[in-house]
Amino acid sequence: MEMVEKARKTAHFRLVILDGKIYVEKFRQSIQTRALFTLWGIVQLMRRYPGKLPDLELMFDCNDRPVIQAKHYRQPDSGPPPLFRYCSDWKSLDIVFPDWSFWGWAETNMKPWRIVLKDMKEGNKRTKWEDRVPYAYWRGNPNVCPWRADLMKCNVTDKNDWNTRLYVQDWDKEAKIGYKQSNVADQCTHRYKIYIEGWAWSVSEKYILACDSPTLLVSLHWHDFFVRGMIPQKHYWPVRDNDKCKSLKFAVEYGNFHTQKAKAIGEAGSSFIHEDLKMENVYDYIFHLLYEYAKLFKYKPTIPPNAVELCAEAVACPANGIWKEFMELSLEKSPSNSIPCSMPPPYEPQELKSFIDAKVKSMKEVEAWENEYWEKQIEKQ
DSSP states (O other): OHHHHHGGGGOSEEEEEETTEEEEEEOSOOSTTHHHHHHHHHHHHHHHSTTOSOOEEEEEOOSSSOOOBGGGOOSTTOOOOOEEESOBOTTBOOEEOOOGGGGOBGGGTBOOHHHHHHHHHHHHHHSOGGGSEEEEEEEEOGGGOHHHHHHGGGSOOSSOOOSEEEEEOOHHHHHHTTSTTOOGGGOOOEEEEEEOOOSSSOTHHHHHHTTSSOEEEEOOSOBOSSGGGOOBTTTBEEEOSSSHHHHHHHHHHHHHHSHHHHHHHHHHHHHIIIIITSHHHHHHHHHHHHHHHHTTOSSOOOOOTTOEEEOHHHHHTTOOHHHHHHHHHTOOOSOOSSOOOOOOOOOOHHHHHHHHHHHHHHHHHHHHHHHHHHHHHHHHO
């Protein structure tokens, strides 16, 4: 109980599941409607698997960056606060949970994930990979962090062509013209897509990976709940963050020369998103995450005095406009006919080490090819 209370410091809300019902105590307003759609998602989980989750309570922080630093909790009884959020990193202990946009991101007109996946499958069919523009594409807001501003230096100019086509996304302008240029299903037109983090991990990651084009993934500092299961040279192509332009240029040159391998990476990454990350699996991930978390409790949670009971009607009825529309689109209309998938056993330490070592080896291999390519370019001069 003390550990959970310590997590309140930065939390936006406390969630309690008690005897099959959900209660929420709100502490502060989140960015946009992140908290609202996260809570909506948990309500849908309970509608999908009614009565299946044990009693628990948790604290949820809807901001971007992790805050529970592992270095402060190295002693056996130090009790790190179990704080849930959308991403973490290797230095932090924050518990990673699927982000709000799986149920829709109304402020950017991003529909719920089930619908987006269908749209992207259709979008992928419009242009065969071989017929796509043979450059690396990125569209986003470069003003949120220095590394994105640095990426914009790799854009094509009269003097340099780094094999990239980079575009600034102005969300205010997009809102005025009805988001006509921000439909992710219409952005599967280039052979390569670039993913680069924002202020932390970026919601854009899953949309970029779903395009049947190899994702050129700039070195990650943060992870969401699924990306650690993806393998370089199988699901994506790694790009150095300390020499982006040269790394991107080489990636495109390599892909255009090894088209079968490039196409296979694009298809494998996209298949991971469309199959492993389909909404049924997202719900099962959340179910198992909360089920395992609940096993750690040594006390029975109680309903806080300021908490209110949550059900679909209580969340959706006050909503209006596109917010209400997205809730209706992502509503779980009836309980699932099947139980949650079986959780595989945890990795043995040696298994996990081998998996991570193989990923590191694959990235170092790409770096060696890159170095060799640029050394030859210097020799040619």
